[in-house]
Amino acid sequence: MSILTAAADVLRCFSSTRHDVTVTDLVSLLGMPKSNASRLLRAMRDEGLLETVGDSKRYRPSLLLAQVGQLYRFAASLIDRADAVVGRVSDQIGHTGYISVRRGTEIIGVTAHPGRHALRVVTSIGDRIPAFASSTGRALLARLSDDEVRALYPDGFTAPSETAPRTMDELLTRLAETRRAGFAESHDEAVRGVRAISIGLGDPATGDEVALCISFPAATVEPGERLAIIKSLAEGAAEIAALIQDKRFFPLNLSNAETAP
Amino acid sequence: MSILTAAADVLRCFSSTRHDVTVTDLVSLLGMPKSNASRLLRAMRDEGLLETVGDSKRYRPSLLLAQVGQLYRFAASLIDRADAVVGRVSDQIGHTGYISVRRGTEIIGVTAHPGRHALRVVTSIGDRIPAFASSTGRALLARLSDDEVRALYPDGFTAPSETAPRTMDELLTRLAETRRAGFAESHDEAVRGVRAISIGLGDPATGDEVALCISFPAATVEPGERLAIIKSLAEGAAEIAALIQDKRFFPLNLSNAETAP
DNA sequence: ACTAAAGTTCCATTTAACGGAACTTTTTCG
DNA sequence: CGAAAAAGTTCCGTTAAATGGAACTTTAGT
Numbered sequence: 188m189s190i191l192t193a194a195a196d197v198l199r200c201f202s203s204t205r206h207d208v209t210v211t212d213l214v215s216l217l218g219m220p221k222s223n224a225s226r227l228l229r230a231m232r233d234e235g236l237l238e239t240v241g242d243s244k245r246y247r248p249s250l251l252l253a254q255v256g257q258l259y260r261f262a263a264s265l266i267d268r269a270d271a272v273v274g275r276v277s278d279q280i281g282h283t284g285y286i287s288v289r290r291g292t293e294i295i296g297v298t299a300h301p302g303r304h305a306l307r308v309v310t311s312i313g314d315r316i317p318a319f320a321s322s323t324g325r326a327l328l329a330r331l332s333d334d335e336v337r338a339l340y341p342d343g344f345t346a347p348s349e350t351a352p353r354t355m356d357e358l359l360t361r362l363a364e365t366r367r368a369g370f371a372e373s374h375d376e377a378v379r380g381v382r383a384i385s386i387g388l389g390d391p392a393t394g395d396e397v398a399l400c401i402s403f404p405a406a407t408v409e410p411g412e413r414l415a416i417i418k419s420l421a422e423g424a425a426e427i428a429a430l431i432q433d434k435r436f437f438p439l440n441l442s443n444a445e446t447a448p
Numbered sequence: 449m450s451i452l453t454a455a456a457d458v459l460r461c462f463s464s465t466r467h468d469v470t471v472t473d474l475v476s477l478l479g480m481p482k483s484n485a486s487r488l489l490r491a492m493r494d495e496g497l498l499e500t501v502g503d504s505k506r507y508r509p510s511l512l513l514a515q516v517g518q519l520y521r522f523a524a525s526l527i528d529r530a531d532a533v534v535g536r537v538s539d540q541i542g543h544t545g546y547i548s549v550r551r552g553t554e555i556i557g558v559t560a561h562p563g564r565h566a567l568r569v570v571t572s573i574g575d576r577i578p579a580f581a582s583s584t585g586r587a588l589l590a591r592l593s594d595d596e597v598r599a600l601y602p603d604g605f606t607a608p609s610e611t612a613p614r615t616m617d618e619l620l621t622r623l624a625e626t627r628r629a630g631f632a633e634s635h636d637e638a639v640r641g642v643r644a645i646s647i648g649l650g651d652p653a654t655g656d657e658v659a660l661c662i663s664f665p666a667a668t669v670e671p672g673e674r675l676a677i678i679k680s681l682a683e684g685a686a687e688i689a690a691l692i693q694d695k696r697f698f699p700l701n702l703s704n705a706e707t708a709p
Numbered sequence: 710a711c712t713a714a715a716g717t718t719c720c721a722t723t724t725a726a727c728g729g730a731a732c733t734t735t736t737t738c739g
Numbered sequence: 740c741g742a743a744a745a746a747g748t749t750c751c752g753t754t755a756a757a758t759g760g761a762a763c764t765t766t767a768g769t
Contacts, residue, residue, distance in 0.1 A: 189756065190451060190726065195495040198516045206523035210747055220728050225748055227726095234456040240523075241655040244735090244747080247523035248516045250549060250556065254574040255459045255509045256517020258467055288511065295511065312518060394501075450725065451757065471716055481759050486717055488757095505716080505766090 193219065193227055194236065198248070203312075207240055207247040265390040265431065269397045270298045272423030277302060280416055282403040285312075289327040289396065292318050292339055297397070304407075319344050319358050320351035322373035323398035326387035328358075329365040330396060330435050336362065350375045369439040370417055380405055384417055386424040390431045399424055417441070454480065454488055455497065459509070464574055468501055468508040521559065526651040526692065530658045531559045533684030541677055543664040544569040550588045550657065553579050553600055558658070569642050569663040580605050580619050581612035583634035584659035587648035589619075590626040591657060591696050597623065611636045630700040631678055641666055645678055647685040651692045660685055678702070 200208050200216050208216075213224035228246050231237040237246045259266075269286045277284030277300035285299040293315045318324030319340070328336055337355060344358075350373070352358040365371040371385045382405040389396040401416050408416075421439035428436035461469050461477050469477075474485035489507050492498040498507045521527045530547045538545030538561035546560040554576045563569065579585030580601070589597055597620065604616060611634070613619040626632040632646045643666040650657040662677050669677075682700035689697035 188726095189491060189495070191455060191491055191495045191497070193726095194452060194455070195497055195512070198497075198512060201516050201519050201523075203519070203522075206519055211745085214746095221747070222728065222730090222749080223726080225746095229748090230450060230452055234450070234452045236452070236456055236459075241653060248520045250520065250551070250558070251456070251459060252513055253517040253520035253558065254556075255462050256514040256520075257573055258462050258464070259509045259511065259514035259517075290511070297511070297514070312515065449757095454757095472714085482716070483718080483759065483761090484757080486715095490717090 190227070190230075193217070193223070194231055197227065197231065197237075198252075201248060203314075207245040209245055265388065265395045265427070266297055266397055268427050268431075269388055269399050269424075272420070272427060273298075273399045273401070274300045276401060276416070276419045276423060279419060280401070280412070282401055282408075282416070284399070284401045287323045287327075287398045287400065289318055289324065289398075292344075294318050294321055294324045294327070294398070302403070304404075316377050317344070317347065320347050320373075320376050322371040322376075322383040322385035323400045324371075325358075325362055325365050325373075326371040326385035326398045326400075327396055329362045329371065329437065330387050330389060333359050333362070348376050348379075366437045367440060368442070369421060369437045374405060382408065382413070384413070384420060386420055387437075388424055388427055388431075389433050389435055414441075451488070451491075454478070454484070455492055458488065458492065458498075459513075462509060468506040470506055524654070524656050526649065526654065526656045526688070527558055527658055529688050529691070530649060530660050530685075533681070533688060534559075534660050534662070535561045537662060537677070537680045537684060538563060540680060541662070541673070543662055543669075543677070544571065545660070545662045546571055546573075548584045548588075548659045548661065550579055550585065550659075553605075555579050555582055555585045555588070555659070563664070565665075565668075569639070569644075569665065571663065577638050578605070578608065581608050581634075581637050583632040583637075583644040583646035584661045585632075586619075586623055586626050586634075587632040587646035587659045587661075588657055590623045590632065590698065591648050591650060594620050594623070609637050609640075627698045628701060629703070630682060630698045635666060643669065643674075645674070645681060647681055648698075649685055649688055649692075650694050650696055652694060653692065675702075 196217050197208065197213065200212065208228070210221060210224045210228060213219055213228070214221055228237065232239055232246060235249055235251045238249045239245065240247055266286060273284035273286050281303040283300065283302040285296050287294045287296050294317070296312045296314050299312055316324070318328055336359065340355065343355060346353045352361055369386065373383045375381070381402055383400055383402040385398045385400040387396060387398050399420055401420055403416070417439070425436070425438060457478050458469065458474065461473065471482060471485045471489060474480055474489070475482055489498065493500055493507060496510055496512045499510045500506065501508055521531065527547060534545035534547050542564040544561065544563040546557050548555045548557050555578070557571055557573045557575050560571055560573055577585070579589055598616060601616065607614045613622055630647070634644045636642070642663060644661055644663040646659045646661040648657060648659050660681055662681055664677070678700070686697070686699060
């Protein structure tokens with residue numbers, strides 16, 4: 188086991204609720220000996236991966252990581268483009284928009300655009316939610332074949348809410364519907380009272396796949412407004428799909444069922 | 449020498465002009481054996497520090513680094529506060545604003561707010577400029593003693609433009625003026641035709657220091673507008689300085705000399 | 710299909726990482 | 740203020756990983 192493993196584990200200790208770490212944090216979080224934690228933090232600081240806060244004792248991510256991390260968005264130009272679309276739609280309609288990526292069976296928020304409304308959905312970047320039980324997740328899973336989806340869940344899954352899929356068959360049915368309609372929708376799944384519309388996109392040149400999502404309180408959004416959200420999001424997504432020649436993109440297909448849910 | 453050194457060196461290879469690297473890139477950039485470069489990149493990818501672009505061969509920063517890097521500005525909450533002030537002033541007057549930090553004799557951009565004007569100053573995050581020859585740099589150097597500044601430049605420096613300080617004495621004179629006036633100003637230094645106003649701030653609790661800067665085309669900005677920029681920026685900076693109890697903050701002091709340059 | 714370039718794997722050698730314990734510093738609280 | 744606890748650092752021999760060279764495999768160009 189390389190020291191890189193430990194270093195990466197240290198980086199994973201940081202979160203929106205933990206902006207810095209100490210030797211004892213590592214001991215309890217990672218179960219490593221004090222001696223290791225002490226040397227590791229110092230070594231990472233000496234190499235410029237971490238910085239000490241003020242004089243000493245507390246370590247936080249370094250400027251180097253901030254810079255390199257910043258490049259991620261540009262390197263993955265799909266994210267940048269998708270983020271622009273979601274930002275535009277979010278600005279236009281005032282509801283929270285974000286884009287996410289899938290890592291295995293989890294969905295991770297990458298960028299977010301907070302809405303303007305008093306009652307708004309708040310998501311924070313870096314949060315992880317289960318793929319099968321979210322519109323963003325199903326928008327991305329829909330890009331896989333049914334067999335690939337089954338392979339992702341060899342042991343099945345447990346639905347976290349009433350409206351989430353309960354069985355693999357149910358999930359596959361909803362993925363088929365997502366492919367047909369060109370968008371995925373959730374209601375009361377991850378968060379009660381919240382509805383979300385998501386569309387998946389993929390760059391064949393890089394293999395990157397992202398989900399564009401608009402999330403809003405179910406109670407205050409009229410059917411017409413929901414339709415407008417779907418159309419705006421689909422329009423922007425379709426433009427990107429055309430630009431990057433995404434062959435697995437599912438175009439919007441509004442049948443009667445979707446216009447009045 | 450630890451593998452962490454090599455890993456950090458790899459991260460330093462990324463820049464705004466190099467979004468991904470290959471084995472041969474590392475061989476030429478870092479002079480390491482092919483075998484090492486190959487294993488190092490794979491190890492870093494396996495640990496989640498890098499990602500392969502599409503199928504393989506090209507490596508770029510990972511989502512993990514993007515997330516941890518994102519935390520940098522929150523961990524260094526001074527950056528966040530300063531960014532809010534610069535963003536507000538930038539929105540208000542339409543010119544480009546950014547905040548930077550000093551690393552030794554270099555100034556590094558951390559966040560940026562592009563202006564709205566057709567003729568606007570464009571700076572990209574992560575760019576490095578010499579501290580002595582920029583308003584942001586002098587705003588931060590002014591927080592040091594003259595002896596500390598001399599120690600930073602044991603071999604002196606070479607002015608990159610007509611209006612930059614040419615000697616250590618000239619630099620110290622301008623730093624003294626910066627302390628007296630409460631802001632630093634540059635004109636035609638890093639970029640011709642560009643004028644910039646900067647103010648330095650420091651958090652005694654963490655030791656973090658940042659420079660707030662508004663940058664604009666010299667030709668199109670009237671003296672009154674320049675004064676308004678100085679006042680807005682100084683007002684916001686003073687609020688933060690009071691909040692964090694920055695004892696080395698230099699308050700705005702507009703004498704006749706500054707009001708008509 | 711052939712060749713050159715790029716990337717990977719294998720090997721013995723060298724070097725760094727490891728965990729435990731002793732030691733030092735900082736913090737807590739009577 | 741001073742003792743005790745907590746937190747952090749350093750030292751040690753052992754163990755495991757990193758190294759560079761060369762052979763080997765894959766990819767790209769003509």
